[in-house]
Amino acid sequence: xxxxxxxxxxxxxxxxxxxxxxxxxxxxxxMDYDRIxxxxxxxxxxxxxxxxxxxxxxxxxxxxLNGIIGLLLGWAAFPAILVALxxxxxxxxxxxxxxxxxxxxxxxxxxxxxxxxxxYAIRRENTFISLGxxxxxxxxxxxxxxxxxxxxxxxxGEAFMEVSKLVVIAHFxxxxxxxxxxxxxxxxxxxxxxxxxxxxxxxxKSM
Amino acid sequence: xxxxxxxxxxxxxxxxxxxxxxxxxxxxxxxxxxxxxxxLLTAYVEGDTVFVEGGFSDGTSCKNAGIEVFDPSGKxxxxxxxxxxxxxxxxxxxxxxxKLVLNAGMGHRGEYTVPADELQGVVVSNQATTTEAxxxxxxxxxxxxGISEAIAQIDLKEIESIVDRVIQKRxxxxxxxxxxxxxxxxxxxxxxxxxxxxxxxxxxxxMYFRYRKGSKF
Numbered sequence: 478x479x480x481x482x483x484x485x486x487x488x489x490x491x492x493x494x495x496x497x498x499x500x501x502x503x504x505x506x507x508m509d510y511d512r513i514x515x516x517x518x519x520x521x522x523x524x525x526x527x528x529x530x531x532x533x534x535x536x537x538x539x540x541x542l543n544g545i546i547g548l549l550l551g552w553a554a555f556p557a558i559l560v561a562l563x564x565x566x567x568x569x570x571x572x573x574x575x576x577x578x579x580x581x582x583x584x585x586x587x588x589x590x591x592x593x594x595x596x597y598a599i600r601r602e603n604t605f606i607s608l609g610x611x612x613x614x615x616x617x618x619x620x621x622x623x624x625x626x627x628x629x630x631x632x633x634g635e636a637f638m639e640v641s642k643l644v645v646i647a648h649f650x651x652x653x654x655x656x657x658x659x660x661x662x663x664x665x666x667x668x669x670x671x672x673x674x675x676x677x678x679x680x681x682k683s684m
Numbered sequence: 685x686x687x688x689x690x691x692x693x694x695x696x697x698x699x700x701x702x703x704x705x706x707x708x709x710x711x712x713x714x715x716x717x718x719x720x721x722x723x724l725l726t727a728y729v730e731g732d733t734v735f736v737e738g739g740f741s742d743g744t745s746c747k748n749a750g751i752e753v754f755d756p757s758g759k760x761x762x763x764x765x766x767x768x769x770x771x772x773x774x775x776x777x778x779x780x781x782x783k784l785v786l787n788a789g790m791g792h793r794g795e796y797t798v799p800a801d802e803l804q805g806v807v808v809s810n811q812a813t814t815t816e817a818x819x820x821x822x823x824x825x826x827x828x829x830g831i832s833e834a835i836a837q838i839d840l841k842e843i844e845s846i847v848d849r850v851i852q853k854r855x856x857x858x859x860x861x862x863x864x865x866x867x868x869x870x871x872x873x874x875x876x877x878x879x880x881x882x883x884x885x886x887x888x889x890x891m892y893f894r895y896r897k898g899s900k901f
Contacts, residue, residue, distance in 0.1 A: 481723065481793040510894040517887035521880045528876065560886060564879040670696065 479527075479565070480580055480629060482573025489632050493579030497559060500585060504555035512553065515673070519546050520557035524564055527571065538651050544618035544659045547588025548599065548611075549673065554588045555581070579629050587621030599663055600674055607667065608660050615659030619652045620645065723794030725786045726863035729802050730852045736772040737863055738786040738794060745770025746788045754783040779803050 485493075508516060519542075526540040546554050559581045565571040572580045591614045598610035627641030666673050723746060727736045738746035751772050752763045761782070766772045776782055782798040 479792075483795070484787075484793050510890075513887055513890045513894065517883050517890075521883040524879050524883060525876060560883060561879075564882055568875040568879050 479562075479572030480576045480583075480626065482575055484633055485576060485579060485629060486632050489629055490575055490579060493576075493582045493629070495578070496586075497555065497578040497581045500552070500555035500582070501559055504552040504557075507551065508553040508556070512550075516550060516553050516557045519550055519554075520561045522546070523558060524561040527561075527565060528569075538648050540651060540658075541584060541619055541622060541655065542658070543584045543588040543622060544591050544615035544655055545662050547585070547590075547592040547618060548595065548614055548659070548663075550588075551592050551596075552589065554585050554592075558585050558588075583622055583625040583629060587618045587625060590621060591618045604664075607663060611660040611663035612656040616652045616656035619648055619655050623648045723786060723788050723792045725784055725794035725796040727784055727796050727798050728856075728859040728863060729798065730856060730859075731849055733773050733775055734782070734798055734803075736766075736774075736784055736786075736796070737860075738766050738770045738772070738788070740788075746786060746792075746794075749786055749788045752785045752787070754785065756781045756783070776803060 523542050523546055526542045529540045543554070543558070546557065550557055559577070562572065562577055562580055562584070563574075566574055566577060594617070595610040595614040599607050599614065601607050623644040624641055626644050627637055630640045631637045663674065723738065723740060725736065725738050727734055729735075736751060738749055738751070740746065745768075746766055747768055747770055749766045749770070750763065751766060753761045753774065753776075755761055755778065761777055762774060764772055764774060766786070776798075779800055781800045782803075784796045784798065786794040786796075788794070
């Protein structure tokens, strides 16, 4: 998920940077001050999760956690991920400073899509619906990120279908892991801290 | 009262997530698949050949990854693919700085520059055959004529190239070791904790402004 420096062309980089700046502005504006600690903790979770790698084929893939981050943070995921990616690129030389915008967009946009898709389903009281959509949320977030990486690489001359296929196949284990992880997190949070998911504030009864 | 409740709530939430975070961290520290997602490219010169090794910073190699070699002006000189061990070798066609670019796919890319002065031992590619051609008659002369005469015939340049070759052969394991250790840098617990520290520091700054703003009202 960390596209390196010098791979992408200027228009792609600029588009990514512009979307990231706009997204961060929205995220910071929407972010409740009381949620700052939550944003920071999830940001560091993302920072660390990228170090957990699964070696597959010619490359290795790492956890993303963007499903659960999107679910818990919504638009605030933009600043959270941007901060984590910036630190990763400085400390570990993952990705690159110039590719920061694109990498952020690739991770956060799927997270937001999943947030809007599964937000309500996950908050339902029916365990099966909640569990299923939590799994789908984690799974789909990584899947969409893979597609986004494919799209960003199209402009470098790599064939879209080929790259996307490669990235999606390589990330399949991660999708599964993240699906289960998101489901586990949602169940855990619902039992222990339902208000973190907003269940206590806006209960949606399904039965 | 409301503020107090909120505070309590968030300490509890923080505890839950911190537990999760620590679990992930524990996994990171202990799991054998602790890798950094960074492509590293190292190269060393031996004789007239440049040996290139590509890998991820955990030590796994970049198999079948495309390698391109550029001259300082950006002209592509040659390209190839790494083998199963992430290795690639080529005979440099010219004695300038060589920029090596490895493309591991999926947006992973590594760069390494071989400086021109490391290529001193490199004879322009087709000269490799000439040295062989030259050494063949030397052996013959050594047989037919006296040894002393043969020694006289081996000129300084040839001795230099032989010494060079032997030294480089002996240094090869060392060069490999250096290349490997270079690949493993850039990923340490210090940096992980440092990064987490930065994030919490930022949180502190944000909280500071929030509470300072709050106290004004």
